Amino acid sequence: MTDQAYNFAYLDEDTKRMIRRAILKGLAVPGYQVPFASREMPMPYGWGTGGVQVTAATLRPDDVLKVLDQGADDTTNAVSIRKFFQRTASVATTESTGGATVIQTRHRIPETPLTEDQILVYQVPIPEPMRFLEPRETETRRIHALADYGLMQVRLYEDIARHGEIATSYAYPVEVAGRYVMDPSPIPKFDNPKMSDCPAIQLFGAGREQRIYAVPPYTQVVSLDFDDHPFVASKAEHECAICGSGDSYLDEVITDDAGGRMFVCSDTDYCARRAEGGAA
Amino acid sequence: MNELSGGFADPAIESAIAFRAILKVTARPGRVETLTGHSGPAPISSAAAAVLLVLVDRTTPLHLAGDHDNPALRQWIAFHCGAPVVAAEEAVFALGSWAALTPLDRFAIGTPEYPDRAATLIVDGHDFDAKPAELRGPGIKGKAKLALPERxxxxxxxxxxxxxxxxxxxxxxxxxxxxxxxxxx
Structure with missing residues (x-):
């Protein structure tokens, strides 16, 4: 039952219209960060206020919402955002990737391949991929205007010079549709290839930084690299201790004070399905 | 029915449903969706009326071209959207037939720093059965087809x-x- 004190999906209609216009411009210019008048949400910045606003402007009453946090459906962030939309939009929720129509995610792309009928909403802390290289917004804006991304290549090169390989392991920069360099949000670089040619609509919301961007379906998303140091979608060289999967992204869990550890799937839905002997 | 009817009866729900159709066609060029249940004074189509109701408000200057610039439609827009009606050069949205919207170089195309500051053209009275053009690019698996007024x-x-x-x-x-x-x- 929707809490009648709120408009459908919490935000007022003016705000939703503004966000919807930003989403459409984002889709028209894939990878470009559209400024939007981010609202204060009833949760702190860093908890996914950008993603929540994009989800709120996107939801239909008949949607089935899944929220995942670092791959898990049962952590605080995921549970509270799911409850937020249960209460304010009365939408159905699920933990199953296949059963969801809108998936809001913090820092993972589900292991189960997405479909054309799904929308993936990313929570983004720092949308500007060049920000740690160039703090001035006026300059990063010019960098994007001129597609002058040499600075990023230098950063990746310095990784190689220092570590012998590109050490960036998450928020690994990508080029979208051959034009804009984009921050894929802090997903592990293992997930980067899933963004390319994806049948689902991918939307990104950064609340504190007031930016929305998008990747339309079937769009080329290329992880930046060098001919002699190609991009590698790396993961821990183990199998999941619960479901035995050898090709899902793994979290390392410390089990005692004596150096004991185990590796388990970060995607809890995928892991549970496999452990139950399902089709995943 | 009067001159102002045809808007949303339940704005939050109806705009959410209509927006998803708009989102789908924008994300997947070539797809055709139907938007029913909304209407405005002639010559606006029910689909164009829904697009206005979902996206246009007092913060988005609107250009009305040709037959779409008539008192009844202006009143309907003032009542439902509140958008200021402006010249083509200042418009965030523009509504009209393809012929009425030309010349197209009047519309904002954004700036290199802010490409989002570009106009959105709502071409009304479109003939979906005209000869289709072939489309490629983001949102399209391989290629798609869509009838266009010109290439x-x-x-x-x-x-x-x-x-x-x-x-x-x-x-x-x-x-x-x-x-x-x-x-x-």
């Missing part, structure tokens, strides 16, 4: 990507979109 303008618009205007096509209750990222052949 030249869209090829030129794509050539200046990331600048350029974006287009909705409305005819009756049917809606399609051609964002500037789409290659037309």
């Amino acid at each position: 030249k303008a869209f090829i030129a618009n794509r050539a200046r990507f990331p600048l350029g205007w974006d287009t909705f096509f409305c005819g009756g209750d049917r809606l399609a979109a051609l964002p500037r990222s789409t290659e037309v052949r």
